[in-house]
Amino acid sequence: MDQQLIQSALSYGRRFVRYGKPASYIPELASKDPSKLGVAVCDMEGNLLTAGDTEEKFTMQSISKLIALIIALEQNSYDDVFTKVGLEPTGDSFSSTVRLDHLTNNKPFNPMINAGAIAVTSTIRGASLEERRDVCLAFARKLMGNSGLDVDYEVFLSEARTGYKNRAIIYLMRSNGIIEGSCEEHLELYFLLCSLACTCRDLSMFAATLANDGISPSTGERLIPLRTVKLVRSLMVTCGMYDYSGEFAATVGMPSKSGVGGGIISCPIGRYGICVYGPALDEKGNSTGGLKMLEYLSENMDLNMF
Numbered sequence: 205m206d207q208q209l210i211q212s213a214l215s216y217g218r219r220f221v222r223y224g225k226p227a228s229y230i231p232e233l234a235s236k237d238p239s240k241l242g243v244a245v246c247d248m249e250g251n252l253l254t255a256g257d258t259e260e261k262f263t264m265q266s267i268s269k270l271i272a273l274i275i276a277l278e279q280n281s282y283d284d285v286f287t288k289v290g291l292e293p294t295g296d297s298f299s300s301t302v303r304l305d306h307l308t309n310n311k312p313f314n315p316m317i318n319a320g321a322i323a324v325t326s327t328i329r330g331a332s333l334e335e336r337r338d339v340c341l342a343f344a345r346k347l348m349g350n351s352g353l354d355v356d357y358e359v360f361l362s363e364a365r366t367g368y369k370n371r372a373i374i375y376l377m378r379s380n381g382i383i384e385g386s387c388e389e390h391l392e393l394y395f396l397l398c399s400l401a402c403t404c405r406d407l408s409m410f411a412a413t414l415a416n417d418g419i420s421p422s423t424g425e426r427l428i429p430l431r432t433v434k435l436v437r438s439l440m441v442t443c444g445m446y447d448y449s450g451e452f453a454a455t456v457g458m459p460s461k462s463g464v465g466g467g468i469i470s471c472p473i474g475r476y477g478i479c480v481y482g483p484a485l486d487e488k489g490n491s492t493g494g495l496k497m498l499e500y501l502s503e504n505m506d507l508n509m510f
């Protein structure tokens with residue numbers, strides 16, 4: 205990977221920015237500048253290449269579902285977590301409720317849709333909500349090698365005030381016995397995680413640790429157990445790009461996870477940690493320019509795992 209290639213990926217991605225627009229169902233996200241675009245690539249030695257708007261901060265949104273799952277699996281047994289959530293893709297949009305009220309099996313299909321991530325978040329332990337938040341924040345800071353990482357409270361409040369669909373989801377799961385304890389506290393933790401503000405650089409470090417089997421390429425420290433990394437990467441392939449996951453696997457072929465803040469991370473195994481950012485989204489919630497940059501990098505660097 206060299207600077208020229210990253211720059212070309214950026215120029216290619218720019219041509220597709222105009223086909224998308226920022227998420228508006230979270231009011232604060234609607235005001236983001238749709239022309240922003242950036243890419244950061246971290247190799248397995250911790251070297252970083254960047255192009256475009258890589259200093260721009262954006263919220264992780266659904267990318268944080270990976271962090272919630274890693275913490276939940278650290279604190280609980282696999283059986284405990286996977287009695288509350290499955291491992292199957294849905295083909296539905298990320299906030300869909302249609303499969304949540306099945307007569308015999310009403311657990312959410314996987315940890316990458318909102319319902320599944322909320323169920324996973326409900327298993328994150330701590331004596332209080334503050335303690336649970338601090339555990340998550342400390343781990344996210346470590347994963348990204350950034351001790352200054354914090355919540356964007358404007359985005360958090362914006363979503364907390366308007367997150368009716370996620371409220372419907374959690375209360376439906378509460379009535380079906382999936383969720384225990386305070387729905388409002390679990391939701392608050394979920395919204396806080398979604399509102400973690402980071403840059404392409406931060407997330408490329410996280411992606412590089414996933415690509416490097418859980419060991420941080422910059423410090424050499426194991427941050428995630430290998431078993432968890434394998435599970436997380438498999439979910440990224442099958443469910444990481446919402447209801448575009450199948451087509452994305454077929455055309456780009458890298459374990460990836462997107463968020464409606466405009467970020468997407470990819471972790472071609474043993475190769476690179478990649479983060480692209482562009483708040484202009486397509487109708488499924490994926491960054492239009494970001495998708496095209498990943499397509500370009502996969503093709504030109506032979507990163508398709510299949």
Ligand code: GLN
Pocket residue numbers: 264265266267298299318363370398462463464465489
């Ligand atoms: N916070 C967002 C939500 O719950 C995350 C969704 C996403 O990035 N797809 O709706």
